[in-house]
Amino acid sequence: xxxxxxxxxxxxxxxxxxxxxxxxxxxxxxxxxxxxxxxxxxxxxxxxxxxxxxxxxxxxxxxxxxxxxxxxxxxxxxxxxxxxxxxxxxxxxxxxxxxxxxxxxxxxxxxxxxxxxxxxxxxxxxxxxxxxxxxxxxxxxxxxxxxxxxxxxxxxxxxxxxxxxxxxxxxxxxxxxxxxxxxxxxxxxxxxxxxxxxxxxxxxxxxxxxxxxxxxxxxxxxxxxxxxxxxxxxxxxxxxxxxxx
Numbered sequence: 001x002x003x004x005x006x007x008x009x010x011x012x013x014x015x016x017x018x019x020x021x022x023x024x025x026x027x028x029x030x031x032x033x034x035x036x037x038x039x040x041x042x043x044x045x046x047x048x049x050x051x052x053x054x055x056x057x058x059x060x061x062x063x064x065x066x067x068x069x070x071x072x073x074x075x076x077x078x079x080x081x082x083x084x085x086x087x088x089x090x091x092x093x094x095x096x097x098x099x100x101x102x103x104x105x106x107x108x109x110x111x112x113x114x115x116x117x118x119x120x121x122x123x124x125x126x127x128x129x130x131x132x133x134x135x136x137x138x139x140x141x142x143x144x145x146x147x148x149x150x151x152x153x154x155x156x157x158x159x160x161x162x163x164x165x166x167x168x169x170x171x172x173x174x175x176x177x178x179x180x181x182x183x184x185x186x187x188x189x190x191x192x193x194x195x196x197x198x199x200x201x202x203x204x205x206x207x208x209x210x211x212x213x214x215x216x217x218x219x220x221x222x223x224x225x226x227x228x229x230x231x232x233x234x235x236x237x238x239x240x241x242x243x244x245x
Contacts, residue, residue, distance in 0.1 A: 003122035019080055023136040026149030027125040033221040036148055037236060044195055052159035053196030055167055058218060060189035064150035065128055066116040069182050070094050073131050138177045143170040148221060164203035175207050193218045195229055
């Protein structure tokens with residue numbers, strides 16, 4: 001109950017002051033996987049009518065909730081002007097935890113837990129949203145980055161090689177953010193998928209000099225996307241179809 005009270009107070013602070021990033025759709029009342037997919041599909045289907053294509057970079061964080069550094073999270077809470085007493089409570093909630101591991105029947109020594117959001121807690125998801133809240137802001141106006149908690153995709157409307165270079169520039173900025181804030185990307189699971197009626201530009205994209213794999217179909221928040229978005233549009237129509245009584 002106490003966690004719920006703290007969560008509700010912090011959530012109200014963010015909503016009243018409009019602090020949540022508009023491109024975050026996870027764990028926020030009134031937002032869901034469906035509302036995000038409707039938003040991006042509206043844009044991407046408009047792009048289909050043009051001469052270009054939409055290049056989307058699907059990312060994968062390595063154990064994102066477990067990697068959040070406590071000191072940096074507290075720094076962000078202070079930057080958002082969370083009440084000082086609440087910050088002290090959250091510090092007590094996060095810190096002074098210890099853990100040990102057991103391998104083949106042998107236990108390790110106790111070690112201090114210096115990072116990670118406690119799993120299964122009421123407050124944990126909100127703390128993670130706060131930590132990753134500024135990630136979409138690293139992109140310039142050429143690209144957009146949408147989040148559902150730690151599920152992040154970066155995309156641009158691409159008409160020529162210069163547009164691909166601009167997207168690569170924003171990929172670099174995304175990667176730099178993850179380096180600065182110690183949330184590692186699992187680059188082997190990151191991928192690029194291109195959507196359009198005529199895929200003419202096939203530039204390679206890289207994260208840390210590692211070429212991203214290209215996929216032609218991708219599952220995005222539970223919906224399968226093909227290159228022309230036909231399957232995604234059909235699935236969303238079924239999902240949002242009014243129920244007749």
